[in-house]
Amino acid sequence: MENIFDDSYFMKKAIQEAEVAYEKGEIPVGAVIVIDNRIIARSHNLTEMLNDVTAHAEMQAITSAANFLGGKYLKDCTLYVTLEPCQMCAGALYWSQISKIVYAAKDHQRGYEVMGTKLHPKTEVINGIMEKEAATLLKRFFIEKRNLN
């Protein structure tokens, strides 16, 4: 029997979160955290609504997953996020010792890789899953925002 719980399955859930952010006028980035094929945290960027630069989807997901687990380390968890994490989020993921990060679109300007941020040595990274869908949503947001101003 085919396993429906593959990376695309969970990335789709993260994209749904990004769509919620989009509807709120937030930069559309969404995230879910998964353990044993179970989603334990869902979140989307809320920096505008909360007036808070720390309210990235990943940061909220890390706090929420740790709260669910009752411990601050996310050793057996996977983060699915629609955009490559920034320095701040990669730094938080470093402290969380998360097992795996799957991201969709690359952030060539502010992504953690181009910025040189270090992840925990035990963290595996996969990228490019549903990249086109995630990137299209981001592009649409920025084009509309430019046209409004």
Added chain:
Amino acid sequence: MENIFDDSYFMKKAIQEAEVAYEKGEIPVGAVIVIDNRIIARSHNLTEMLNDVTAHAEMQAITSAANFLGGKYLKDCTLYVTLEPCQMCAGALYWSQISKIVYAAKDHQRGYEVMGTKLHPKTEVINGIMEKEAATLLKRFFIEKRNLN
């Protein structure tokens, strides 16, 4: 007339916050954020109590100061923190565009400088203010923790 509101004055307030963390069994790091010689945020590390790797003193202070100001940018603010910020906190400070960071003790292992994290180009950094007091409190914490285990 002498200005009592110098860097040592505000760093003393940050150290008082670190002492509160120490009393709670948290790694003793404290922070305050100041605008026009007025403290608008006070915080200390709460990662153990909140089971949350994101609950560093700086992260809480950034959220709290933005909440006070009603805007997410901390352009005219100064952060006083007793230990050099990590990748996560430096990444958050990058997004906040904070004007000035003053830290006491250097973190040679996990500090943002050795990790290569980029701050905002407009952010000025000063370090070493009350370094000895901040470092002594941290050392005392780790020695006591080792003796307990």
